[in-house]
Amino acid sequence: MQYSFTKININAPFPTTQCGHSCQIEKLSEFHDDLYARVFSFKDEKSWIIHFSFDLLAFDLKHRNMLEEYFRDYYQDERIKVITSATHTHYANSVRDPEYVNYLFDLLCKETVKMEYRELEDVTASYQHLHSNAIGRSRISGYETNKETLCLIRFYAKEENFLSLVYYNCHPTILQANVPYFSAEYPGYVLRKLEETYPETDFSFLQGAAGDISSRFVRDGQDYEALEKLGNNLYEDITSLYNEKAQCVPLQLTYKEVPINYDHEFKPIDLSKIRGDLSEREMETIRLGQIEREKLEKTANLIFGKLIEKALITAWDTGCVKIIFFPNEIFSHYMNYIDRDKEMLVSYSNGYGPYVLPIDFKYITYEMFTDTLTVETKEKIIEILQTI
16 A cells, blocks of 8 residues: 655645635735645555645535546546545635636646555544534524534554545534634634644545535634634543554455536525524525525526536545535535444535435425426435445
């Protein structure tokens, strides 16, 4: 088994807007903390997996495919499988800015091929998980799923922990929407603390099924001090898992991918069903959702194909847990269709798409206005989650 890891600073060297809130229209240059692409790679005689975790809102399928093609050509090796995922911070450089996306792609290609691999012996992995409201819970009044989950995957060579993956499913939106700087938000803060505590270990972050989960009803502020407070809570939960002994099994590099076609429809939304107990922020987001819905309908009617028509769901079975990578902002409800003792559901990966609500969801929320997938498409998604 061979392994390599690198951190690539992906701060834009020129002004861009942020990406994640509709009010983020001003171009900025200040970084409160650096944005990174954390890249780890494993390869053996049969398989070669390269995973990118970006401090970005998203990374689209087109560029994921371009990366995989580039590395296969560069190394002349068809084993290579590229898996991309985003921490989904709403305060990163905009992935809607073509100049930034082109800069980022060139940077990733240049820096990734510099990675140096080292031989490892007796490579094993362990998996732990627990329910945690350290940072978030359902952001929809009256709707709770209790699926807020912290997971930790640790990789060992001769019992020495050389890589750890932190998984949590909560929107990185603790900060106010209009902060005048870029930030990796709570995932970046927590990883920095872990790197200081465990300097011999590489760290990366996987964002989970967080479509319906945020810090809205957990935070007591929206400045960086509030972010640090909640980040410390999550850090403490992670270190508690570190203090527990976990069962290790030999590492596997078993990879599978399943393409899926997305069919769309615009179902009427009955606004008379809006609950009377919603917070002011929820009412505001519903108004924003109506605006987004109008934009989607105009786009779909005028320019066929603007709605996402194809997606890619992938899975990496590590031996201790199967990590399922799904592109959309999927609700935590879909964790009901996996075995959480053996599987993890990662969002914002291998592309990007709008929200995927549960079938026949009854709550009127912002997320409902951008969910255009048909019931049949959601049933296909469930089948893939259960069988991949």
